[in-house]
Amino acid sequence: GSHELVIAQGLSQASSKFIKLPVQTIDNTIEAINQWIETLGENVHIIFEQTGTYNLPLSYALTLHEITFSVITPSQSKGFVKSMKVTHQHDGVDAALLSLYGANYQPAPTSIEDEHLHHLRQKRKHLSTLMTQKQAYENQLHALSFDPRADKLVIESLELLQMTLQIQITKFKEELFTLDDDQHKHLFGLIKSVVGIGDASANALIIASDGFKNFSNVKQVLKFLGIVPIEKHSSKSVHKNYGLAKTGLGYVRAILYMAARSAKKYNLACVAVYQRQRALGKAHKVAMIAVMNKLIRQVFGVVKNQTLFVNDFEFAK
Template structure:
C-alpha cells in the first residue's frame, strides 16, 4: 500500500525544524528548488501548504514531507500535516546523514535541502509516518514525566546516603531532615503518575488487552510493557521481534571483511538504552524465578563458558520474542505452548 502511494510522488519537501521556526526546501520537476522559512505554528503551516498549491501541477497527494525526529518541536507540524492527509516521513537524523555520503558544513537551509535530497534518493524505501492515538501521546508524556521525577529523587537521595559515612552525623541528619519533605513529595508524585497511567490504559480496551498480554510474560513489568506499547505505537510501527531487538540494542551485528578482518559480533550502541536497561532488569528476574531461563543461563555460562552479558543479551531477545509472539496470537503467555495446526479443508484434499 505504501509503495503504491509513493510511486506518484513529484514534490519532495525537506523540512528542518527548530523551536520557533522551520526551514523548508521543495524540489520538483527534475531541478526546480524553492527555499523558505516560516513560523512553527498551525496558522503558518496552513499558509505554507496553500503557497505550495500555487505551484503549477502541485497536489498534496503528489508530495511527501520529510523531517528529522525532533521530539516535541515537530509535533505541531506532524499533527497539522497528518490532519490534512499529507504524506509525512520522520527519520532519525543519523540515518539521513549517513545516507548522503560526505557532508561539509551545516545550517538550517542546508539541512532542509539535504532532507529533500534524502527523500528523492530513498523514495522506494521510505516509510510513511503512522500517527499515534491521543491516548498513546498522553501515556508517552506521562512516562517521560515519571522518568524525570525518578531522576530527581535519585539526585536528592544518593548524595544524602553517601554523606552518612563521611561527614559529621549531625550535619548529615540535618540535611536529611531538610530534604525529607521534598523526597516524600517526589515519591507521592511518582505514585500519582503511576495511578494516572494505569487508569488511562485500563479504560481503553485495546491498550488494556495489549498490556495484559505483555505482563503475562515473566520479566516484563508494567514500566517495561508501557515503554514497549509506546515505542511500537501499539505494535503498528514496529511489528516484528527482530526489528524491535535492533531498535533497543539487543540484536548483535557481524563485523567481517575479507579474510583478515573478523571480529566478534556485537550489539550496536545506536539503541533505545532505556528499554534495554528495563529488559536487563527483567532478565535478572527471570534468572532467579523462571526454571527454564535459569537452566539456559547456567548451561551457557557454566558448561559452554559463554560471556555472561552475551547470554543475558540472548535472554532479552527471548523475552522480546515471547512478547511479540503473544501479541501476534492475541493470547497470554503459556509455558510449553504449542500452536495448533489448522485443520485442512476437505476440498483441498
Template sequence: MIYLGIDVSKQKLDLCLLSGNGKKKSKSLKNQPDVELEINDWLLKQKCPPEQVMAVMEATSIYHENVAYGLTENTPVTVCIANPQRVREFARGLGILTKNDSIDAYVLARYGELKQPDVWVPPSPEVRKLKELVRLRDSLQVDVQRAKNRLEKGQSTRTSPEVIASLYRTQCALEIELERVEKLISDHTDKNDGLKKDLELLESIKGIGNVVGTTMLAVLRGNTFKSAAQLAAWLGVVPIEKISGSSVRGLARMSKTGPADVRAKLYMAAVVAARWNGPVKSLYERLIAKGEPAKVALGAVMRKLVHLCFGVLKTGEPWDENYVATA
C-alpha cells in the same frame, strides 16, 4: 510528488522545497502552534499544491510533534518521520559532511525524494496519552534517583539539618508524584480494552514487566511496523558486522540507532529473561557456549524479546513457552 524537508529545532523550522524543476526554495519559520497553516500558505505561494507535497522530518525529541500532527490534521500534506541516524548516513552517502539547519532541511527533502519513506500515521488519542504518561513516568524516575543521590551525598558529610530536611521532602514529593503517574498509567490502560489486552499479551512474556510492557506498548501502537525485523532495526538492537575480505574481522556490535531509554529497559528485561524465560535462556546459554561475550548474548536476548513483543501483538495470542521452544 513535491518534497519538503523540514529541519526541526525547539525554536524554529527550516524548510527546503524541491519542486521537481531542479530548483530549491528555503524558508525559516518559528516553531509554534498553527505553524502548519503558515507552511500551507507558503506552499501555495510557491505554486505547489499541498496535496502533492511530501514533508519529511526527523524524530527530534518531542519538538517535531507539533508540526507533524498539525500538517496531518489540518492540511493535505503527506508527512514522513525519518530516523535521524539513517538520514545522517544518507547525507554522508551524498558526500554532505557539513551539518547545519538549512543543509539538514535539504538532506531531508532529498531523502524523501530518493528513499520514499513510509507515510507517518498518527497514533490514536489513547496511545498518545499513554506515550505522554510513559514519558512523564520515565522523567520522574530519573528525578527520584537524582533526589536520592543528593540526599545520600548530604548525609555522607556534615550537612545542616535544614538542608537534609529539604532534600528529604523533595525526594518524598517526587516519589508521591511518581506513584500518582504510575496509577494514571494503570487506570488509563484498564479503561481502554484494546490497551489492556495488548498490555496483558506483552506481560505474558517472561521478562517483560509493567514498566517495559507499557513502554513497548507505546512504541508498538505509536508507530507502524511491518515486521519484527523493522521494529528491531528502529530500536537499534540489530547487530552490525564489520567484515571485509580476509583482513577485516571486526566484532559485531549493536546498531544503537533508536531510542536509548527503550534499549536500557530492554537490557534489564533481557537480564531477567536470560534467567527465567526458558527459550530465551537457551539462546543465551548457547551463545555463551560458543564463546560470545555476555553483552553480545544479552544483545541477542534483547532482539529476541523485541520479536516476541511484536509477535504477541500481531497474533493477538499470549506467549506460549512451549510453542516458542519448538518453533
C-alpha cells in the same frame, strides 16, 4: 533548528545546482505551519528529520491536514549526505538534501502516535524522572546521616522534597496503573509463560503498557517501547536492520534485553531468529534486538489470544 523550519520544495533529481535551490524559512509554530500548509498543492509528500520534540508541531499539523509525511532518522540523512559527497552544509543544503532523499527513496509514510498512547508515554517518562529524583534525594540523606555536623536545614529540605516527590509518584502510579490484583495475576501468568520472560520483565511490560489494554496491534507496542525497524543508507545500497528508537521506554528495553539473552538460548523461535540474523552477517547487538522484537510479538500474542505460550508451536505447524 528549534525555532524555525527551513523548507526546500520540488527537487526530484540529483544536480550540482541543488545547493542553490531557493528555500523558505518559517517559524516552528502551529500557526505558521498551518499558513504554509495552505500554500501547498495536492499529492505532496513532506520529508523531514527527527529532531526530538522540535518536529512535533510539524507532524501534528500535517496529520490534521491529512498530508502525507515521512520522518527519517539522523543516521539515515547522514548516510545519504555521505553518498552525495556533500562537504559544505547549511540549513538550505540540508533541506534540499531531504527533498532529494524523498524523491530517490520514497520512504514509507509516518503516522503520529494515538493521543492516549502519546499521553501515556509522557506520564511514564515523568514517573521515571520523579522516581530518579527521589532516589537521588534518598542517597543524599543517606550520605548526610553519617555526618555528625550535617546541616539540619539541608536535611529538612531534602526530607520535604522527598515527601513531595512521593506524593506525585503515588498520584501518577494510580493514574497509570488501573488493573486490579486478579487482572494483574492473570496477565502475569500469561506473559511469564513466554520462554525468556521472567518476573521483572513480565511486571515491567504489564505496568508500562497498563496490561496492553490500549494497543490494537503489535506494531503499536513495538513503537511505544522503541523497538522499531530503521533503515541505514550507504552510497551504494540500502540496508534495513532493527534499531532502538530513543523515544521509547529505556528502562523497559533494558529489562527486555536481559530477557532476550535467555530467550536466544531456550525460546525456540527466538533461537531461530538469532541464528538467522547471525548467519546473515548481522552483529550480535542487531540480532539481540531482533530477538527482543520477537519476544514482544510472542507476549502480545498470548495476551490478545488469552492462551499460554507453547515453545514449539511455530515448529509444530
